[in-house]
Amino acid sequence: xxxxxxxxxxxxxxxxxxxxxxxxxxxxxxxxxxxxxxxxxxxxxxxxxxxxxxxxxxxxxxxxxxxxxxxxxxxxxxxxxxxxxxxxxxxxxxxxxxxxxxxxxxxxxxxxxxxxxxxxxxxxxxxxxxxxxxxxxxxxxxxxxxxxxxxxxxxxxxxxxxxxxxxxxxxxxxxxxxxxxxxxxxxxxxxxxxxxxxxxxxxxxxxxxxxxxxxxxxxxxxxxxxxxxxxxxxxxxxxxxxxxxxxxxxxxxxxxxxxxxxxxxxxxxxxxxxxxxxxxxxxxxxxxxxxxxxxxxxxxxxxxxxxxxxxxxxxxxxxxxxxxxxxxxxxxxxxxxxxxxxxxxxxxxxxxxxxxxxxxxxxxxxxxxxxxxxxxxxxxxxxxxxxxxxxxxxxxxxxxxxxxxxxxxxxxxxxxxxxxxxxxxxxxxxxxxxxxxxxxx
Numbered sequence: 001x002x003x004x005x006x007x008x009x010x011x012x013x014x015x016x017x018x019x020x021x022x023x024x025x026x027x028x029x030x031x032x033x034x035x036x037x038x039x040x041x042x043x044x045x046x047x048x049x050x051x052x053x054x055x056x057x058x059x060x061x062x063x064x065x066x067x068x069x070x071x072x073x074x075x076x077x078x079x080x081x082x083x084x085x086x087x088x089x090x091x092x093x094x095x096x097x098x099x100x101x102x103x104x105x106x107x108x109x110x111x112x113x114x115x116x117x118x119x120x121x122x123x124x125x126x127x128x129x130x131x132x133x134x135x136x137x138x139x140x141x142x143x144x145x146x147x148x149x150x151x152x153x154x155x156x157x158x159x160x161x162x163x164x165x166x167x168x169x170x171x172x173x174x175x176x177x178x179x180x181x182x183x184x185x186x187x188x189x190x191x192x193x194x195x196x197x198x199x200x201x202x203x204x205x206x207x208x209x210x211x212x213x214x215x216x217x218x219x220x221x222x223x224x225x226x227x228x229x230x231x232x233x234x235x236x237x238x239x240x241x242x243x244x245x246x247x248x249x250x251x252x253x254x255x256x257x258x259x260x261x262x263x264x265x266x267x268x269x270x271x272x273x274x275x276x277x278x279x280x281x282x283x284x285x286x287x288x289x290x291x292x293x294x295x296x297x298x299x300x301x302x303x304x305x306x307x308x309x310x311x312x313x314x315x316x317x318x319x320x321x322x323x324x325x326x327x328x329x330x331x332x333x334x335x336x337x338x339x340x341x342x343x344x345x346x347x348x349x350x351x352x353x354x355x356x357x358x359x360x361x362x363x364x365x366x367x368x369x370x371x372x373x374x375x376x377x378x379x380x381x382x383x384x385x386x387x388x389x390x391x392x393x394x395x396x397x398x399x400x401x402x403x404x405x406x407x408x409x410x411x412x413x414x415x416x417x418x419x420x421x422x423x424x425x426x427x428x429x430x431x432x433x434x435x436x437x438x439x440x441x
Contacts, residue, residue, distance in 0.1 A: 035282070037275045038185050040227035043192035043220065046093040050193055053092055053125075057081050059201040059334075064305050069321045070329035074205070076198050079310050079340025083117040083145070085266075086194050086338050087181075090216060091118030093190030094179055095126055103128045108176040110134075110167035112160045112213075112265045113142025114339050115181040120149035131176060133167040135159055139265065139343035159260060160213075161270045182216030183273025192220025198334045199228050206331035207233040209317035211338050212245045212287060213267035215276030221336075222283035235326055236280065236287040237316040239264045239295065245272045245280060246287045253277075263292045263346075266313025266339055290316060293357065294323040300354040302337070303347075311342035359417030361390075363409065363437035366427070370396065370406045378408070381426055388413040409437065 058077045065073035078086045095107065106129030109119045116132040123130035130151040134143060137158050147153050156166040160181070171178045180187060194217065199205060208225060210218040218236050225232050238246055241262035248255045248271075256271040272280070280287070295312045298319035302308045310318075317335040320326040355361040368374045375392075382389060391411040401407060414420050420436070427434045 036223055036279060038188045038192065038220065038223055038279075040224060042185065042189040043196060043224050046089070046186075046189040047193040047196050049096055050089060050092055050190065054088060055081055056197055059198060062306060065318070065321065069327070071321065071327075072330075072332045073321065074198075074202055074332065074334050075306065075308070075318075076194070076334060076336040077308065078194060079308060079314055079337045083114070083121050083149075084339060084341040085114035085118065085314075086191060086217060086336065087111075087114040088118035088121055089193050090182075090184075090187035090190030090220075091115060091179065092122045092125070093193075094184060094186040095119070095122040095128075097186050098126075098177060102177040106130060106174070106176045107179050108133070108167055108171050108174065109179040109181065110160065110164040111138075111146075111181055112163075112268060113138050113146070113341055114266055115179075116142065116146040116151065116153070117149060117341070119179050120146050120151035124150045129176070131170065131174070133163045133170065135163045137265070139341065139346065141343045142341050145341065159268060159270065161256075180273075182214030182219075182269075183275050184216075185275065187216050188220045188223070188275065188279070190220070191217045192224045194336060195221035195224030196228070198336065199225060202332060202334060203229070204332060205229065205232060205334045207235065207328050208334040208336075209235050209237055209320055209326060210336060211264075211267050211313050211316035212236040212238045212272075212280075213242075213269040213313065215245060215272045215280055217336075217338065218284060219273075219276040219279035222279055226283050233328075233331075234284045235320070236284050237320045237326075238287060238289050239267055239312075239316065240289040240291040242268045242270070243289050244270055245277070246289055248272055248277055249281065249287055262295075262312070263350075264295050264312035264316060266311055266341075267316065288320055288325050290319040290323055290325055294319040294325070296350050296354055297357070298322055299342070299347075299350055308337065309340050309342065309347075310337045311339045314339040359420050360414055362412045362414045362420045362423070364412070364424075364427075364434050365437055366408050366410075366432055366434040367401070367405050368408055368432075370404045375408065378427075378432065381430055382410075382412065382423065385419070385423055385426065387419070387423060 057080050060075050062073045082088050108131045110133045132151045133154045135157050136155045156163050212218050222234050239262035242260035244257050254277045260268050262268050298315035302310045314337045393409040395407040
């Protein structure tokens with residue numbers, strides 16, 4: 001758990017030629033330029049190029065999050081960016097730096113989805129051929145959107161890393177220019193423009209929470225933030241099922257995890273980049289982990305309370321706050337919602353899972369005598385409590401069931417967990433043997 005109570009330095013001036021953005025101190029620029037793969041000057045260059053091409057997305061304070069966490073939370077709606085993700089920043093800047101010869105060969109990239117769309121958009125702007133290798137598990141919405149931008153999509157493997165290896169093979173065969181998803185100075189510089197935007201809108205921010213996959217976004221933001229506001233707290237957030245950066249920091253070097261599993265496909269990366277890891281090691285204060293339950297809860301919270309559709313990876317920062325993994329009482333906290341490209345089918349599953357976790361869906365098992373009216377009497381108790389029955393499933397044939405009995409599985413729509421417990425008490429008091437449905441462990 002990360003708790004911050006220290007006071008931070010104030011922001012610096014805002015020269016007119018940078019559109020009101022805070023300027024970096026010379027010392028910070030010098031430090032970055034002599035030690036890091038990307039400088040604040042590189043990020044400014046990317047910002048100037050990208051400004052007419054992309055959206056300056058809204059930064060909105062959340063009163064609900066303030067009441068729930070004690071922090072002044074500002075949500076950066078990068079889910080409203082072109083392509084629905086910050087990834088178009090790095091991709092657009094990278095492609096702008098290619099030569100005419102590179103354009104003729106075309107470009108190729110590996111992506112779980114958001115980088116794919118960013119590269120496809122940039123390639124379409126330059127009218128160059130584009131191939132994207134995506135894992136077979138990539139959300140359908142991301143696959144279709146990438147194809148819609150004009151790219152050829154190749155599906156391979158189950159993770160980003162599987163797609164990456166196939167991408168390298170195709171690059172050798174075709175000679176296309178490879179556009180890395182995160183471990184590239186131009187990609188890092190492009191992503192860093194998000195940090196400039198956030199600090200232009202909130203120059204006195206105390207902390208930033210940034211989701212981490214391969215590390216391109218947090219590396220760029222960290223370089224920009226350390227130059228503009230040296231004492232700001234920077235915390236990375238990873239899915240507990242894909243903790244490649246946290247594990248690498250613990251080991252002191254980049255490690256590749258043998259396997260990963262998380263609902264947050266956008267940050268499901270087995271190994272951080274070499275360049276990005278070196279920046280994270282030096283400039284990031286901490287990297288924390290949030291489990292899938294916290295991520296799902298954050299997605300649903302943003303949907304229900306903030307009216308924002310955000311994918312799992314994009315909600316990681318909010319998950320860290322809501323779960324109490326990070327506590328920043330009284331501080332001004334920037335939280336980028338890094339993407340909104342979530343498959344609608346997955347949204348439905350998130351909603352059902354979240355409602356069940358909150359006690360608003362309730363599944364019970366019972367055995368009834370197989371005779372007329374028995375189910376009606378059982379349902380009468382449920383009806384008396386004004387509980388809606390969504391589904392009833394019958395099972396008569398089983399070697400584990402006594403003859404003349406049947407098993408019933410009911411899915412109910414309840415108010416909250418307290419009502420679920422009250423229902424169980426009422427049914428058991430009436431003589432029924434009833435249990436809540438359990439998952440298989």
